[in-house]
Amino acid sequence: MESDTIIAAVDAGGTSFKCALVRRDGDLVATWRIPTTTPEETLTACASAFRRESEARGLHPVALGIASFGPVDIDPTSTSYGTITGTAKPGWHGAPIGPALSEALQIPFHLDTDVNAALIAEMRWGNAQGLKSAAYMTVGTGIGVGLSLDGSLVRHPSHPEFGHIRVARHLTDQDFPGTCALHGDCLEGLASAQAFEARWGDPAQVPNDHPAWDVEAYYLAQACTNIYLLTRLERIIIGGGLLQAKHLYAKIQKQFDLLMGDYLPVKGADLITAPKLGEHAGVLGGAVTALKALS
Ligand code: ZN
Numbered sequence: 483m484e485s486d487t488i489i490a491a492v493d494a495g496g497t498s499f500k501c502a503l504v505r506r507d508g509d510l511v512a513t514w515r516i517p518t519t520t521p522e523e524t525l526t527a528c529a530s531a532f533r534r535e536s537e538a539r540g541l542h543p544v545a546l547g548i549a550s551f552g553p554v555d556i557d558p559t560s561t562s563y564g565t566i567t568g569t570a571k572p573g574w575h576g577a578p579i580g581p582a583l584s585e586a587l588q589i590p591f592h593l594d595t596d597v598n599a600a601l602i603a604e605m606r607w608g609n610a611q612g613l614k615s616a617a618y619m620t621v622g623t624g625i626g627v628g629l630s631l632d633g634s635l636v637r638h639p640s641h642p643e644f645g646h647i648r649v650a651r652h653l654t655d656q657d658f659p660g661t662c663a664l665h666g667d668c669l670e671g672l673a674s675a676q677a678f679e680a681r682w683g684d685p686a687q688v689p690n691d692h693p694a695w696d697v698e699a700y701y702l703a704q705a706c707t708n709i710y711l712l713t714r715l716e717r718i719i720i721g722g723g724l725l726q727a728k729h730l731y732a733k734i735q736k737q738f739d740l741l742m743g744d745y746l747p748v749k750g751a752d753l754i755t756a757p758k759l760g761e762h763a764g765v766l767g768g769a770v771t772a773l774k775a776l777s
Contacts, residue, residue, distance in 0.1 A: 487506040488505060490545070493768060497517070500765050501532065501535075502762075508769070510762065510766075518571075546587060546591040548579060549595070550595060552596070553567045564579055565581065592775040597619075597628035598618075599766075600620070608763070617629045620721050625705075627705075644709070649704040649708075652697045695727070698730065710748065718753055738754060
C-alpha cells in the first residue's frame with residue numbers, strides 16, 4: 483500500500499450520506515454531505531461529487547470504504563454484498579449502495595455496518611486506540627452494538643443484534659409497554675431515544691435532575707454489565723443522539739458499579755466512555771474498513 487493511499491469514504495445514513503476523501507493516516511482531505519433522497523438520485527450525486535472532488539485535487543482513490551445504515555448485507559462472499567436488505571427506510575429495500583458506487587467510480591468497495599465502522603475507527607484513532615477488545619453502542623432511534631474481541635470484529639456470519647436483549651425493569655418503570663415493534667420492552671424498546679421520548683418528551687428539554695435519566699442509565703448500565711460479563715472487554719464506547727446529554731455518562735458509570743457489586747476489579751469510569759471522533763466516526767470507519775481489506 484502506498485503511503486499516500488487515498489480512500490473514498492461514505493457514511494451512508496438515513497438523513498444524509500457523509501462523504502470524504504481520507505488519507506491512510508486518517509487525515510480528512512475533503513468532506514461533504516449529500517442529502518438522502520431516492521437511492522438513484524443519492525448514489526448518482528455521491529459518485530459525481532467524488533469524481534469532482536478527486537479531480538480538483540489530482541487525487542485517485544484506490545478503494546471505496548462504506549459505513550452503512552442497515553439492515554445491510556455485510557458478507558463479502560454473498561451475491562448481495564453491499565445491498566440494503568430490509569425495508570426500514572422507504573424505497574431503499576434492495577438498494578445496491580456498494581455495487582452501484584463501485585461501478586460508477588471503477589474502484590472496489592468494502593462495506594460494514596455503521597456501528598462496526600464507528601468501532602474500528604475508535605480502535606484505530608479514537609478512545610479505544612491500541613485495545614484488542616472493545617464495543618461501540620449507539621443509542622439513537624434504535625440501539626446497535628458493534629463488538630471486537632481479541633482483535634477481530636464480530637461480523638461473520640453476521641453482526642450482533644444486542645439492541646434487542648432483555649433487561650430488568652426499573653422499579654418506577656413497570657407500566658410502559660416499550661417501543662420495539664417486535665418485542666415491546668427489549669433494551670431498545672425501553673432505552674432508545676424513541677422510547678425515552680415516548681415517556682418524557684424531547685430529551686433536549688428534559689432537565690438533568692429529572693428521574694428519567696436515572697431510569698435510562700439503569701438500562702444502559704445493564705447493557706454494559708451484560709456485554710462486560712460475557713466478554714470481559716477493555717472498553718465500551720457509547721454514542722448516538724441520546725448521549726448528547728453528557729451528564730448521562732457519569733450516571734451509567736455509577737450504575738454499572740452498583741450492578742457489578744465489586745464482583746470484578748473493573749470500574750465504570752475506566753470502562754465506559756464517549757466516542758472521540760464525533761461526527762466523523764462513520765467516514766473514518768468506512769476508510770478503516772477499506773484500509774484493512776487492502777492491507
Ligand atoms: Zn426489540
